[in-house]
Amino acid sequence: MNTFSNSPAVPGAAASDGTAEFEAVLERVVTALKTAGELLLERFDVSARHDDLEEVVRAIHANDEAVLPLVRQPLLDARPGSQWVEDELAGGVLPEGEWWVVDTAEGNINHIHGMGEWAVTAALVRDNVPVLAVVHVPLTGDTYTALRGGGAFLDGERLRASAKTDLRAALVGTGQAKPGETEEALRRMGASVTGMLLDALVVRVSVPATMQLIHVAAGRMDTFWQFSDVRSGLLPGALLVAEAGGTVTDTRGEPWSLASADFLASAPGVHARAVEVLADRS
Missing domain, CATH: 3.30.540.10 (Fructose-1,6-Bisphosphatase, subunit A, domain 1)
Structure with missing residues (x-):
């Protein structure tokens, strides 16, 4: 991928x-x-x-x-x-x-x-x-x-990304990209948290994005997603996760770039299921 x-x-x-x-x-x-x-x-x-x-x-x-x-x-x-x-x-x-x-x-x-x-x-x-x-x-x-x-x-x-293959055993996370997000974006975020609460082991909602992405890169966390394109919060962590063997896409599983509207970084073994969960709640 x-x-x-x-x-x-x-x-x-x-x-x-x-x-x-x-x-x-x-x-x-x-x-x-x-x-x-x-x-x-x-x-x-x-x-x-x-x-x-x-x-x-x-x-x-x-x-x-x-x-x-x-x-x-x-x-x-x-x-x-x-x-x-x-x-x-x-x-x-x-x-x-x-x-x-x-x-x-x-x-x-x-x-x-x-x-x-x-x-x-x-x-x-x-x-x-x-x-x-x-x-x-x-x-x-x-x-x-x-x-x-x-x-x-x-x-x-x-660094090595997590080797987990079961989202039910995963520690996952998300958070606001910045103050003043649109109501639509916040509702989408809330729905995604509900979806992950039902499918993952534990959901962490916090800021900033980078502090969760370094955990994904190090294998301490298994998935991070965000409905945002704020570059400064995503770019350093995205490269760290990718170079640690993780998978970095948008929330639909398409290759991520600066043109993408949202973001998903996962351990490879749980990525496909994370995409499914987020798609069901978008």
Whole structure:
């Protein structure tokens, strides 16, 4: 089963893309994201509380504005000629060329409320295909990396997707892509959760997407789906899952790309059943 619409049938089989070309870039990205993570750790307060929406929005923007200078220019310098996606909540196809899709505080809403699930993420996209991904989790010090055709790793140890073949034994998850989703999208999400509650072992509903996708890549979780095309929340995890041997499609089982309206990443052995469940609840 294909993972990305213009990727090889077997994740890790894209040696012709030349992973060596991006190895030095990867090191520089890891360094930049770790530096950014140190700043976010300094700003993290487990006792943080915000009384209204205005305070929440202000705190989110403050994190982004603090971290952006630490990652933007280092990443652009690491790949001369590359460009920067300004809106981290945007989706859809990008213009040709190389683009950095970065979330300076993935799970920012958790960070500003003193909760633990947040990270700094970056993906390099070449002609709409992700070729490099880094997810750094400052609270644990874990760094997840992937190069297209080169495998997925956690601090140098290769990642493998789950070997489960029965959705009834699976830990699955979903969550909102961003605030302000349409009522139709939220109802579809609710119906899909009901479907998975009936068919899977346990359903996890949380944000952000990346923090669930790293678990799918590592084999800790078995499936993640989202009715969204927000690039920054999907691209790093999508490449990690694919390079760990997982299956990445849309919710109908068609090859996933930046043109896709929704997203599904699964252990190969439960993917077909996950597609069936989601189709029944769409």
